[in-house]
Amino acid sequence: MSHTVIIGNGITGITAAITLRRQSPQEHITIISSETPYPIARTALMYVYMGQLLPQHLDLYENWFWHENKLNLLQAEVVGITPEDKHLSLDNGTTLLYDQLLLATGSTYHRFYLPGLEAKGVQGLYSWQDLGLMEENTKGIQEAVVAGGGLIGVEMAEMLRTRGINVTMLVRDAHYWGNNLPPEEASIIARHLQEQGVTLLLETEMTEVLADDQGHVRAVLTSRGEEVPCQFVGMAIGVRPRVALAQEAGLETKLGILVNDYLETDLPYIYAAGDCAQFRDPSPGQPAVEQLWYTGRMQGETVGMTLSGKRTKYARGIWFNSAKFFEVEYQSYGQVPARHPAGIASLFWQHPSKHQSIRLYFRRHDQAVTGFNLLNTRFRQAVCEKWIKEEATLQEVLPQLGQAAFDAEFHRLPLKELLSVYNQYLQHHALS
Ligand SMILES: Cc1cc2nc3c(=O)[nH]c(=O)nc-3n(C[C@H](O)[C@H](O)[C@H](O)COP(=O)(O)OP(=O)(O)OC[C@H]3O[C@@H](n4cnc5c(N)ncnc54)[C@H](O)[C@@H]3O)c2cc1C
Incomplete structure (x- = not known):
């Protein structure tokens, strides 16, 4: 055997x-x-x-x-x-x-050297053991810093906020999750985080952890020269x-x-x-x-x-991702770059007051849809994947967008608004 x-x-x-x-x-x-x-x-x-x-x-x-x-x-x-x-x-x-x-x-989780990182109360979150440590490290504390603006960072912020702990997030980029989200979506998330009581410091990095006499973290120093008092530091700068x-x-x-x-x-x-x-x-x-x-x-x-002896090649499907930023649900299908590469454009709509947005990426030359970025709008994965695989064009996809939406949300789908954004795009490009 x-x-x-x-x-x-x-x-x-x-x-x-x-x-x-x-x-x-x-x-x-x-x-x-x-x-x-x-x-x-x-x-x-x-x-x-x-x-x-x-x-x-x-x-x-x-x-x-x-x-x-x-x-x-x-x-x-x-x-x-x-x-x-x-x-x-x-x-x-x-x-x-x-x-x-x-x-x-x-x-x-990614570890790197920074003065003071060995202080008690500084940790990342990956394993079951990390969770236990976080439980211990955050007992009875008032203030926390989360370093890093990715998905695990926002999870840590949400966890801490449910215990009434004040959270300051330090994000190196000019936008929240700037490597993954275009600036518009990043701003929606940033606004939402702030509404949830998170202090978001953009273009700010942690440069040193300061400890008290017992070796426990008491503050962090930032690249802007500020001292942010805290009794816990969540390291969330990637895995x-x-x-x-x-x-x-x-x-x-x-x-x-x-x-x-x-x-x-x-x-x-x-x-x-x-x-x-x-x-x-x-x-x-x-x-x-x-x-x-x-x-x-x-x-x-x-x-x-x-x-098992049946040698099998890995077949990647259409890329997708989903996450939650407190109350905001994020879904993406296909290629959804933060910055548009050459030959790719997108149509973007956002609700004026709610944290909701839709972005359709497409190839400029033939308008074939290449990706979807969605905040608080749920689209069916199978439908989006089919459109991307079949290289359906915006002209084909936009009128049928209702097929992708979950029934309950159908009436809230901003079809008219998206068509109007599309018409503006066409006019602009006809003139330019
Ligand atoms: C807090 C958190 C939230 C996440 N949320 C999402 C999400 O919402 N959506 C999403 O798509 N992904 C999410 N992820 C990522 C996702 O969990 C991982 O991509 C996935 O779990 C990886 O699975 P894996 O089996 O490859 O590795 P792992 O789940 O990391 O399992 C590897 C295991 O191997 C063990 N191991 C390693 N080396 C040894 C050794 N030498 N001897 C014995 N054991 C060893 C480790 O202890 C671990 O238990 C999240 C990750 C984290 C940490």
Whole structure:
């Protein structure tokens, strides 16, 4: 009987294991993870802190599922891989032999050097352990700083606000989430954050953490020379693929563990997938590292097939993303760059008072729709993907936009307004 070992019980690792089990009922499968005994929904960690979920609600499956499907879960840290004789060393002193190995080691939050960062009360949020630490670090405090303006930063801000803690967010760019959102959407989110009691300092970086006599954070210094008092600092300046173990084993890595389109690394019988993997040769416009829940699941399914002996190429669908910024829901489909590349334009509509907007990206030369950016407007994924795949034009899409909207929201769809923005675009371009 062949033995597959998977390092990481995140969405990627467990999807691979379940896929492999379906294909290969006899395979001996072991999933090792140091974080939790059972796989959890990382994306819902915040709701435990906010009191909306109990810890057991994070479990992705009932505990019996793993035994029933002969998937052996092992809680330990893998501290070494020896590819030559296919063995793993664990932190509990034991070793394990594998026939094939999947690295699904995920990410860690980005760490960098800054004076004072070792102060108590400074932390990121990625793991179950981080959540526990955040619980401890924020007990009874009044003021917090969140450094970084991405999705995890806004989650931390929301978590802290539910406890009545004053939050100051430091964002390096001129716009909130400026690498991902065009300025108009960024302004809507910024306004919303401010309404939720978050003080947003744009074009501002943290330069030093100041500690009190007990070594606990008491303030941060910013690039504008301000001192912002706080008893907690949330580090939210991005995540990085977790590659140290792979590097030490001699696997080729860059930002992530390098893989081909079959999620194979440069060493035989070793695969990598999910947040930790980096495609050697992504298609133009596609990211080399995909750090999302659904891409982890898709990569897990693909590599699970390959592990079962049915070598399968990773087929990326149309890119999508969704997130929540307090009450504002964000959805995107297709290519939605923050700055328009050459040959791409967009139509943008926003509600004058609500936090709602629609942006349709299109190619200038043939007006084929290439992406959707939506705030507090929910469009059906299947419909948007179909339009993007079929290269439907604005003339085709705009009158049919109602097909994409969820029924309940249909009457609120600003069709007239979008058509008028489109007509203005046509007039402007006919004149110019
Ligand atoms: C707070 C937060 C909110 C998020 N919200 C969203 C969202 O709304 N939508 C979205 O699409 N994505 C979201 N993400 C990102 C998403 O959760 C990740 O892309 C996804 O979970 C990655 O899955 P993975 O299985 O590749 O890795 P992970 O979930 O990181 O799992 C890897 C596991 O491997 C373990 N491991 C690593 N090295 C070792 C070792 N040497 N030995 C043993 N175990 C090891 C780790 O402890 C970890 O448990 C969020 C992430 C965070 C942190």
